[in-house]
Amino acid sequence: MKVQVLYFAWLRERIGRGREIVETEAATVAELVAELRAREERYDLAFSDMTAIRCAVDQALAPVETPLEGVREVAFFPPMTGG
Amino acid sequence: MAEPASIRVVVTEADFDLGAETAHLEAGGDTGAVVTFTGRVRDTGGALRRMVIEHYPGMTERALTEIAEEACRRWQLTGATIHHRHGTLVPGDRIMMVATASRHREAAFAAASFLMDYLKSRAPFWKKEETEDGAEWVAAREADEAALDRWNA
Numbered sequence: 001m002k003v004q005v006l007y008f009a010w011l012r013e014r015i016g017r018g019r020e021i022v023e024t025e026a027a028t029v030a031e032l033v034a035e036l037r038a039r040e041e042r043y044d045l046a047f048s049d050m051t052a053i054r055c056a057v058d059q060a061l062a063p064v065e066t067p068l069e070g071v072r073e074v075a076f077f078p079p080m081t082g083g
Numbered sequence: 084m085a086e087p088a089s090i091r092v093v094v095t096e097a098d099f100d101l102g103a104e105t106a107h108l109e110a111g112g113d114t115g116a117v118v119t120f121t122g123r124v125r126d127t128g129g130a131l132r133r134m135v136i137e138h139y140p141g142m143t144e145r146a147l148t149e150i151a152e153e154a155c156r157r158w159q160l161t162g163a164t165i166h167h168r169h170g171t172l173v174p175g176d177r178i179m180m181v182a183t184a185s186r187h188r189e190a191a192f193a194a195a196s197f198l199m200d201y202l203k204s205r206a207p208f209w210k211k212e213e214t215e216d217g218a219e220w221v222a223a224r225e226a227d228e229a230a231l232d233r234w235n236a
Contacts, residue, residue: 079223082208
């Protein structure tokens with residue numbers, strides 16, 4: 001299946017792009033992260049500390065255990081600093 | 084039965100008109116109190132050149148609307164407004180505002196505080212500060228995350 005993957009803030013800078021379409025068979029967000037990390041070193045480095053990364057599934061905050069079935073958009077970013 | 088609260092969420096690069104936003108909330112005849120909070124870019128000893136605010140278009144508006152709706156469930160508000168800017172700002176610029184309106188002041192004060200606490204840790208904004216030494220992403224503060232606990236006691 002195809003999933004749109006978005007990156008924000010330092011994660012976007014380390015990966016070198018803000019969004020991409022990923023063809024994946026991953027069952028969960030965590031599996032998608034493992035696939036991305038296996039791809040290239042810059043992904044591996046960017047995702048090396050998952051405690052520093054938050055995730056949104058179809059634009060709602062979600063844990064990495066969230067299933068990917070039927071999901072269109074997954075976003076990764078550091079803890080938010082609005083206000 | 085009271086009228087449903089009017090929720091207004093705006094995310095733009097442009098600055099906002101605090102007076103116009105307040106007047107919008109004062110329009111309802113049942114409103115006895117309006118509380119506003121404005122966040123600004125601090126000039127930290129003259130070191131800060133620019134602040135760049137990134138956000139997640141689509142999710143941002145959705146998250147802010149959900150936070151405002153939750154405030155309206157918890158307090159009897161006549162209105163709630165959130166305006167958050169993104170893009171490049173300089174010291175002295177306004178970053179964001181929240182405004183809440185209710186019949187009496189207690190609900191408006193509490194709801195404004197609630198909106199701020201949730202917005203800081205649950206709305207997808209990220210700040211980057213540029214000084215002459217370089218640029219750095221602002222780290223989230225544990226105190227901001229902990230501030231949410233008081234609303235869920």
